[in-house]
Amino acid sequence: MDWEPLVAAAARVREAAYAPYSRFAVGAAVLTADGRLFVGCNVENRSFGLTLCAERAAVAAALAAGTRELAAVAVVADADPLAPPCGLCRETLAEFAGPELPILLAAPDGRRRERRLGELFPDPFRLPVR
Numbered sequence: 001m002d003w004e005p006l007v008a009a010a011a012r013v014r015e016a017a018y019a020p021y022s023r024f025a026v027g028a029a030v031l032t033a034d035g036r037l038f039v040g041c042n043v044e045n046r047s048f049g050l051t052l053c054a055e056r057a058a059v060a061a062a063l064a065a066g067t068r069e070l071a072a073v074a075v076v077a078d079a080d081p082l083a084p085p086c087g088l089c090r091e092t093l094a095e096f097a098g099p100e101l102p103i104l105l106a107a108p109d110g111r112r113r114e115r116r117l118g119e120l121f122p123d124p125f126r127l128p129v130r
């Protein structure tokens with residue numbers, strides 16, 4: 001897995017983060033199964049609960065472009081320990097990827113850690129089919 005294009009894209013879009021309340025900028029890049037790259041940044045709101053995370057913004061961009069299968073995700077934030085996707089984002093990723101989905105957590109100073117969605121979100125809800 002060549003993470004460089006994803007990390008570069010996530011680091012670039014992180015500069016567009018709208019985070020005046022937390023001052024915590026996040027950038028995310030998703031690689032789709034058909035080989036395309038989409039990005040998202042966090043978008044906060046004065047009504048805090050409306051805040052959109054970078055990962056979900058990136059997934060929405062991928063879906064809007066007509067793809068529904070994710071192949072890899074990179075998240076860049078300046079955090080120690082490295083910031084993994086929040087619960088809502090894990091649930092969203094699980095909608096469009098299986099447990100093998102590789103997720104790279106990265107920081108601007110070069111720290112990196114690779115995880116799988118199944119490690120971060122081992123027991124996703126499945127809607128019973130009737």
Ligand code: THU
Nearest residue numbers: 022024026042053054085086089
């Ligand atoms: N944030 C993300 O963008 N992704 C996550 O998975 C966790 C949190 C953002 C939301 C908010 O703007 C800021 O980080 C602080 O929580």
